[in-house]
Amino acid sequence: MITVPAVRFGVVVFPGSNCDADARHALSTFGDADVRLLWHKDTSVGDVQAIVLPGGFSYGDYLRCGAIARFSPIMQAVTEFAEAGGLVLGICNGFQILTEAGLLPGALLRNTGLKFVCRYVNLKVENAATPFTGACREGDLLRIVVKHNEGNYTVDPATYTKMQANRQIVLRYVDARGERAAGANPNGALDDIAGVCNEHGNVFGMMPHPENSVEAELAGGADGGKIFRSMIDALRPAVPA
Amino acid sequence: MSARATVEAAVKLGLTAEEYAHIREIQGGEPTYVELAIYSLMWSEHCSYKHSRPILGRFPTSGPRVLQGPGENAGIIDVGDGWAVAMKVESHNHPSAVEPFQGAATGVGGIVRDIFTMGARPIISLDSLRFGELDEPRQRFLFDGVVGGIGFYGNCLGVPTVGGEVYFEPSYAGNCLVNAMSAGLLRADKIVRAKAAGIGNKVVLIGSKTGRDGIGGASVLASQEFDETLEEKRPSVQVGDPFTEKKLIEACLEMLGGDLVVSMQDLGAAGLTSSSSEMASKGHVGLDIHADRVPLREADMEPWEIMISESQERMLAIVSPARLSDVREVCARWDLDCTEIGEVTDSKMLRIFWHGERVGNIPARRLADEAPVIRTPSFKPDYISDKPVAINTYERPDDLGAVLVELLAAPNIASKRWAYEQYDYIVQANTVQIPGSDAAVLRIKDTSRGIAFTIDCNGRHCYLDPYRGAKAAVAEAARNLSCAGALPVAVTDCLNFGNPEKGDMYWTFEQAVEGMAEACEALDTPVVSGNVSFYNESFGKPIYPTPVVGMLGVYDDVSIHTDQRFKDDGDVILLLGPDSAALDGSEYQKTMFGQVEGRVPDVDLALEKAVQRVVRDGIARRLVKSAHDCADGGLAVGLAECCISSGATGGAAFADPDRVGPSRARFRGADVEIKTTLRDDVALFGEGPSRIVLSVAPTHLPAFRQLAGELPLAVLGRVTGAVLRCTIEENVLIDLPVGELSEAYESLPDRLD
Amino acid sequence: MSTVHVRVYVTPKRGILDPQGVTIERALPALGFDGVSGVRVGKFIELDVAVDGGSPEVVRAEVDEMCRKLLANPIIEDFTFEVDA
């Protein structure tokens, strides 16, 4: 029997992260993933194969979400890891940190409703050819919870044009039929954008929380598991037939 | 320290002349000002429970699962497999009335500290809120601010807020109620108690710097004419810093888990004073506190201010000298201030020092545990009636369908989605049942077990009859848990009342405690923690007596739970419980007739217990597919809620009506026929205890009937279509699409713009 | 109809905890900025008010009321404002 080694994930813990344990727990439900926590004061990411920047309120979201966290020592290492092609997933606050750090284009503004919003959204997979969505088909719907105050994605028009051409819009908020619709977008994000990747496709940020959506018996359902499945599959050496 | 601690000064601090004499006697002469300030806080109603202590003794507080009853920061219940749950509810009414956002936020912060102080990781919060009517802009402002503050704090902490309740009644207009409940999970053999021990051990203050926040929040220091700098010394509103609290949770649990500290206590009301004197008193030791070592936010603070400041996000730890450097290391890692401010002594005295000079010296036990007790002579208020209102006093409305729509849209019944969608109810990956059903359900990771929570009180019923109303609150809380399939096991309570110095008010308090105590005894749910909030009055008018009941339920196997949603066409709808419902005290009486009067029904505790057992057994044997407590709005509203919440997509996991897309088509309707001896409108909208609407697959009906035995059980009809139709004696009284009902039920936001 | 430009400065009241300020100040040295103290974070609000022939005093009074009622929370915040000439 040939055993394929588990994929090594690092989950970064910033002061104020509060979905770090959830991300670790979610990954631990996959038999072929190993997880370790990376401390924000660390200067190296070690030998991990993928990094998750978790949700939460790093530094209380004070000043701007992600603004202080992005200066953490670990972020220098994460940047180098990303530039070398490593997979980096930013969830919610992690997404905000990635935009603040310049690893993803755009920025996340206050929700148009000016309120924190926790609810289920339907997400359409717009691009299934990324390492984060490979386990999905294009047009698939994922039902996952969002919970944030600042998820209103914005980017300048010139960059947006390039992003579209480059298929960097990976997830959009849609209705239960998979259609773009008023009311489907919980935060006012530009063109219903819920998740984007960088030009090379190895850095991905999304506002909804896949780590709260890996176990069917819980309220969060299991649709989010596809994001982690995709990452694991992308990193596992092909199993010999 | 210019001021003298005279009897005049004492009275200004809220003490009575007798109390002052008592203090002189304990101190052997005139106290110092620091001592007087400390006594005034510790002997305030809020800290000493002087009006409530003798009455609270009535509660049952022990049982096979109780690991810690009242008297610590939180009560603790054994939930199996070596796991335990710490739980507590607390009021933050007055701060929220002043500044709703920060008041509510710091209320959450305080209750969460009570939980992790015990060594438990906070895993859930619930909120019980009461305001005046929403047509007043001030009440909308309060509601908006309070919900925003609860979300702001809890969301940042990463503690899910998974349940609560909100009521709007004129009696709360001048005095809103904001009760925050929290619970945490810990190993049963790792309970930490707030007891100082080990002569020579160090007293360490961890967390935020100390400012003038809420000085005298628990007494009347604010109105003290101290000197000409009064303006600058005015107490500040407490501002919450959830980021610091999140770091405190992690650092404290790390220190407690690693046995780095001997014990721990949070700084709540009366700040350093109460935490240090309680720790000393519990441990039968003394504490020396060097007030000048406390890190300050404002440099010019005086020792008495430092001792009673209520600055948030601070913890006091007792640490052995050998562990001090480890404790410092953990705090440094979490960027938290950590300051050694004193030491444990064998003197049994709380001694306060200021740059080496002793400025206070008080016997800890007498200060913390021997505050005077007051029992107000009580009498029954005139308004209480022992006769139900004659039914023909109220004319039956013609269109009962329209009544149902109006009741569903009434703020007390309408969906509170607007509020709970501002709360992260899913963080920590334990949430099995989100808000919107009878109880919040969580799993316990790495076990098959689960726990359920609810928080309940019908203040209107308690107003009409505090004994019956309080009893009903316990029964309803237990019923909510049973409807979710959980076994109710323990209570935490928050008793919100008016001025206890008034005899009629005191009577309502005594009655409520008696009612709660009887129900808790009968239902085997001991009271393990709680809080009393008196003086909830404005312009001499008290709130409704509001004894809020927070309850914990347990599952051996959490996969055996259910919710209120009708699931499948053809399922049989049943009403378990008596055909008795009252108009008095109902939402129907208030909304349609503008009255709150009469006599509310009494709970038959034996029947209640039996009904709940049958529902739980039915769920455990997988006979019951949905169960819902018939409470506010009566049977018709209960049925409508089962239909409305069926509009979910996906499996049980998604108990969340999708407001986008075509999923409304999936609403389940119901066709029911009610056999009753009551007038038809009362049968539909009257309220009474011990009644549960449930659904079973037709093939399971005989088995369920057998389970119910002699208990009243009525077959009402079937789950079918997308319309709710209710018939009584061949008159179709309600015949409305569930979509329309849902619209009314979801209309709360329309009232908030 | 002509308008005047107004700048409103909202600051945390003296003595009131400013968690944002405290957190930023704590973080700055690690980001390479030393010697910074007394950080306080408030709001800066700009708006245009129609004058409609009203005197400057009228506009100032209106802005003052607006600050009290909506733009600042007088329980925990102070404010000042400037009205362009």
Next chain:
Amino acid sequence: MSTVHVRVYVTPKRGILDPQGVTIERALPALGFDGVSGVRVGKFIELDVAVDGGSPEVVRAEVDEMCRKLLANPIIEDFTFEVDA
């Protein structure tokens, strides 16, 4: 060691949606304030910087860098600042 007081004004960039400004502007008429337009909500940050014998230019350069790197996000915000004499 002496310090200088610095006031930083961070404003939403032109063309960037300012949900808070929009909401305030919409709320004003209901409160009886008409004729208010162009509401933009930004931040007002005050701090003290140690001068350490550095020239005013040095301090200005340092504050400028702090704003660029941390206090404002250039994608969505502009900033200006004043250094007390």
